[in-house]
Amino acid sequence: MVRFADKERHQIFLEPEGLETTEYYANGISTSLPYDVQVGLVRSIEGLENAEIMRPAYAIEYDFVFPSQLKHSLETKGVEGLFLGGQINGTSGYEEAAAQGLMAGVNAAMKLKGCPPLLLKRDEAYIGVLIDDLVTKGTSEPYRMFTSRAEYRLLLRHDNADFRLSEKGYALGLVSGEAYERYSGKKRALAAEIGRLRGERIKPSLAVNEGLSALGTSALAGDVTLEKLLKRPEVHYSFLKRYAAPPSELGPEVESLVEIHVKYEGYIRKQVEMAERADAFESKRIPSGLDFKAIPGLSREVVEKLARVQPENIGQASRIPGITPAAVAVLLVAVERQWRRSGNS
Amino acid sequence: MFKEQDYDVIVVGAGHAGCEAALSAARLGMETCLFTINLDTIAHLSCNPAVGGLAKGHLVREIDALGGEMAKVTDQAGIQFRMLNLSKGPAVWSLRAQIDRMLYKRAMRRSLERQERLVIKQGMVERIVAEGGTVKGVVSSLGVFYAARAVVVTTGTFLKGLIHIGLENFQAGRAGEFPSIGLSDSLRELGLEMGRLKTGTPPRLDSRSIDFSRTTPQWGDDPPVPFSYSTERITNPQLPCYITYTNQKTHEIIRGGLDRSPLYS
Numbered sequence: 001m002v003r004f005a006d007k008e009r010h011q012i013f014l015e016p017e018g019l020e021t022t023e024y025y026a027n028g029i030s031t032s033l034p035y036d037v038q039v040g041l042v043r044s045i046e047g048l049e050n051a052e053i054m055r056p057a058y059a060i061e062y063d064f065v066f067p068s069q070l071k072h073s074l075e076t077k078g079v080e081g082l083f084l085g086g087q088i089n090g091t092s093g094y095e096e097a098a099a100q101g102l103m104a105g106v107n108a109a110m111k112l113k114g115c116p117p118l119l120l121k122r123d124e125a126y127i128g129v130l131i132d133d134l135v136t137k138g139t140s141e142p143y144r145m146f147t148s149r150a151e152y153r154l155l156l157r158h159d160n161a162d163f164r165l166s167e168k169g170y171a172l173g174l175v176s177g178e179a180y181e182r183y184s185g186k187k188r189a190l191a192a193e194i195g196r197l198r199g200e201r202i203k204p205s206l207a208v209n210e211g212l213s214a215l216g217t218s219a220l221a222g223d224v225t226l227e228k229l230l231k232r233p234e235v236h237y238s239f240l241k242r243y244a245a246p247p248s249e250l251g252p253e254v255e256s257l258v259e260i261h262v263k264y265e266g267y268i269r270k271q272v273e274m275a276e277r278a279d280a281f282e283s284k285r286i287p288s289g290l291d292f293k294a295i296p297g298l299s300r301e302v303v304e305k306l307a308r309v310q311p312e313n314i315g316q317a318s319r320i321p322g323i324t325p326a327a328v329a330v331l332l333v334a335v336e337r338q339w340r341r342s343g344n345s
Numbered sequence: 346m347f348k349e350q351d352y353d354v355i356v357v358g359a360g361h362a363g364c365e366a367a368l369s370a371a372r373l374g375m376e377t378c379l380f381t382i383n384l385d386t387i388a389h390l391s392c393n394p395a396v397g398g399l400a401k402g403h404l405v406r407e408i409d410a411l412g413g414e415m416a417k418v419t420d421q422a423g424i425q426f427r428m429l430n431l432s433k434g435p436a437v438w439s440l441r442a443q444i445d446r447m448l449y450k451r452a453m454r455r456s457l458e459r460q461e462r463l464v465i466k467q468g469m470v471e472r473i474v475a476e477g478g479t480v481k482g483v484v485s486s487l488g489v490f491y492a493a494r495a496v497v498v499t500t501g502t503f504l505k506g507l508i509h510i511g512l513e514n515f516q517a518g519r520a521g522e523f524p525s526i527g528l529s530d531s532l533r534e535l536g537l538e539m540g541r542l543k544t545g546t547p548p549r550l551d552s553r554s555i556d557f558s559r560t561t562p563q564w565g566d567d568p569p570v571p572f573s574y575s576t577e578r579i580t581n582p583q584l585p586c587y588i589t590y591t592n593q594k595t596h597e598i599i600r601g602g603l604d605r606s607p608l609y610s
Contacts, residue, residue: 098364
């Protein structure tokens with residue numbers, strides 16, 4: 001509240017708590033002010049002049065565990081078989097909590113089955129970004145997810161989460177056969193339609209050119225592939241549906257996927273390449289129990305940070321706050337020497 | 346000490362993390378027990394009655410793709426669905442749903458109770474037991490030992506929770522609920538380094554006392570787009586939210602009360 005006390009005005013969003021209650025949540029009035037002040041505050045707002053408070057605002061403080069004490073599996077480094085998930089790890093939000101809970105439950109089961117843990121990379125899922133941030137960077141205030149935390153945003157879209165994760169979920173036995181079949185159908189439909197757009201050409205008929213001009217884009221001089229036409233910023237999939245419909249209706253989900261794939265193909269490819277380059281660092285494992293103190297050229301501050309986080313690979317080490325590119329280079333040389341000495345990598 | 350039962354996995358806390366943890370462990374074949382301080386507040390949305398939004402909506406879709414429950418429950422409890430950020434690039438489009446709190450709890454509890462190999466118990470876990478650096482189980486406040494080969498702790502804001510309203514304060518896990526005191530010390534004794542965080546939640550108002558004609562309604566998308574890839578259609582009636590604004594007077598009132606606010610937020 002103090003943060004916006006200087007602004008001209010601040011938006012208050014009134015959200016219903018349910019279908020069968022009169023209770024409303026006054027989003028934007030988060031405060032630990034005394035009750036009498038809360039009443040005056042609420043009633044100073046337009047539309048709320050006579051508002052009755054059913055539950056007061058409050059602040060809560062609570063203990064949390066510094067998350068750098070966790071492995072990527074969400075198992076604690078100190079106690080085998082003890083996993084932590086949710087706000088206890090310093091996060092905020094139901095979704096952040098649920099994501100960690102899912103991963104902690106899966107990895108508890110994987111451990112008991114003697115299987116390797118399910119770990120998601122930063123280019124595979126926001127869940128991967130969330131957990132990697134927590135265990136690598138720690139947090140001093142409630143951590144919430146933002147799209148700006150992800151390097152590979154165009155890969156981690158909300159519309160393709162099933163393309164990114166269903167196969168893993170199905171292989172583990174978490175995703176039902178029915179859900180997996182639905183995903184597979186979507187995947188086949190997407191591939192078939194992209195194939196069609198690449199192969200099929202559209203002719204510059206009068207109707208097509210009138211349609212294009214209505215969209216504010218130039219007329220066709222000769223025939224072009226549907227893919228090329230859809231790459232124009234003004235042209236959407238709905239246009240193709242009108243003038244060069246697919247053999248059968250795809251549904252809004254697949255249509256949107258097709259459009260994003262075609263229009264953003266170049267950007268998506270760039271992010272895939274970026275992720276592949278980063279992967280070279282991610283796959284350089286740091287031998288567990290490596291004595292960072294014994295590596296010449298690392299400052300005491302860097303050694304302390306490495307010892308606390310115990311990064312699993314060079315990529316993770318490079319993301320620890322305060323670890324400089326120079327320190328990463330020194331660490332990389334030391335790690336490669338160590339692997340050569342032990343005869344594997 | 347009385348020993349009731351051995352489990353593969355024990356989950357402590359039945360909020361959003363605990364419910365997903367218990368379901369996924371049980372689905373992967375583990376004999377699982379989920380402990381909650383209160384059976385009636387399973388999957389309680391203790392802050393805003395909404396799921397998703399920027400970046401958070403992405404997490405919900407990922408949970409769904411991995412076979413988790415949150416998206417499906419959201420679809421059963423959603424009373425408004427809105428795709429946000431459509432004016433920007435597709436990377437940041439995000440879905441948000443307004444939720445009927447009661448429907449959400451009921452739907453999640455139904456999923457838990459239908460899950461094979463999953464037992465749900467009301468009880469306060471006081472201590473994590475470990476021997477030789479390996480977890481062995483938990484002890485409840487009734488002094489009962491439950492052995493487990495793995496323990497997942499998902500206790501949210503309950504560990505030594507302390508609520509502040511002005512200069513008044515009292516121990517609570519959430520408004521109206523017991524805090525968990527012993528468990529926090531037990532984690533410390535196991536060698537975990539702990540800190541303290543704070544968060545807040547706004548007041549709830551009675552809509553019968555709100556003049557909605559002086560606010561701006563905001564409806565969701567029609568038709569609503571579901572969160573789960575497996576939901577065909579949203580069947581709940583849909584409701585709007587309403588927008589209003591603070592003003593200079595509001596801000597003066599806030600400044601006037603700051604000397605009695607223990608935590609600036």
